[in-house]
Amino acid sequence: MNGSGEAPLDLFVVGGGINGAGIACDATGRALKVGLCEMHDFASHTSSASTKLIHGGLRYLEHYEFRLVREALQEREVLLAKAPHLSFPLRFVLPHEQHLRPRWMLRLGLFLYDHLDWHMTLPKSISVDLPSSKFGAGLKPSFKNGFVYSDAWVDDARLVIANLMSARGMGARIFARHRCVSARRTADGKLWDIELSAPDGSAVKLQARGLVNATGPWVKHFLDEQTSIRTNKRVRLIKGSHIVVPRLYDGDHAFILQNKDGRIVFIIPYERSFSVIGTTDIPVDSSDKKPVCTQEEIDYLCEIASYYMTKPVRPADVVWTYSGVRPLFDDGDDNPSAVTRDYHLEIDGAVGTAPLLSVFGGKITTYRRLAEHALRDLAPYYPHMGVEWTAGRALAGGELADAPTFEQAFDNFVNSAAVVKPGLPKELLRVLIRRHGVAIDDLLEEVKTVADLGQHFGGHLYEVEVRYLVRDEWAVEAEDVLWRRTKEGLHMTQAEREHFARWLAELRPNFA
Known part of the structure; x- marks a missing residue:
């Protein structure tokens, strides 16, 4: 028994990023008693600092990582549905x-990209004459030819929260800001004795039959x-850094740009009126310091x-930067861009003892497959474990009605919400549904008009x-709300952000 007299957990996960x-x-959905802790806010490190893509990794084909690309392509549509x-x-x-890169190489790469997943439903790649195509919008007229292919965008930090809310809804114990x-x-x-340090400095002691080390850069x-x-x-x-600038072009398409150093940089429509540009690849020695985007990277x-781009991008245009440290499994390659994005799982402990599973590497696109792999490796230690289930079930908030396309499913729900809540602007409903999905039914339960939404902080x-974010999504600091649970900090002035931080600091004791 642990210090509180409770029976041991089956599995305790350390690390509140996407893999943890x-x-x-x-694990919770397989009828295991699960706990998880995160020393800071959830997704406050690597898992909120990605390029926000669910993608197969077109450039990984150059490094012959066909299994990783195939798995990622298959996951792309699973996650779009979840x-x-x-x-x-x-x-x-x-x-x-x-x-x-020569034209034939790009054609071959895109052919493989389209066909490594035979069940792909997204539009396949095409060649385009850029000056006469809508896909040329934003590019300098000197670029005549190009290719267009499909991938997908994801709100990385909210994807973490959705997984945690799903786990909590099935009975998992979630310890926010517990180291x-x-x-x-x-x-x-037979067991792990685990000690956590709570936000107030007190000790929390637990026992578990198994332990998962999903601490990312700290593994x-x-x-x-x-x-x-x-x-x-x-x-x-x-270290990977991104910059955010006012929207560079009209249109919903993104760009993947080749640089003379061999690297790839993306430009992606972001948060209604911005473009995000990234990423860099800078080797670092430690994850102890908070990563920042340097002037050189900008x-x-x-x-x-x-x-x-037709519109020049100057450092003075940058309205926000974000940086994260990616923990890539060390396969010995000297080129940071060529280091594998695949993951490696390692188990310590023979069957009959309490296992420790450590996660090395990984990428947001394949997090669900990584979790399945982890539970498969742990199965010998848990004969009563349930079967795989996550591929066909939506995450918390994602239970939208079926429609011919993912976009139509979302739009249909927005239209339905607009009928139910005629006193709220449709654009506001769209933004809230993009964050919360069907959970807006709870969020807006007592709301009929904008006046019912309470104080307006900006954006x-x-x-x-x-x-709601404080009560149900573990938000504590202003940064949790402005830059992770939402990105409304981008749409607010410095004065509005400072006012919000003061207001939230006064609110927090009421939720203690």
């Missing part, structure tokens, strides 16, 4: 540059410091975008939603 959240959700409110298909435009300070096997090796550090278990596996820490991304952020 996905494993906790999957979370149609948090994700949507995108068409990507690849302008051809003769002196970089795991120690995890040791009991003398007989090796956690093994060394919290468990004293050794491994020769490593991760390469690669200049690099602006230079690439300006080379291609599309109102008091009713903030109280």
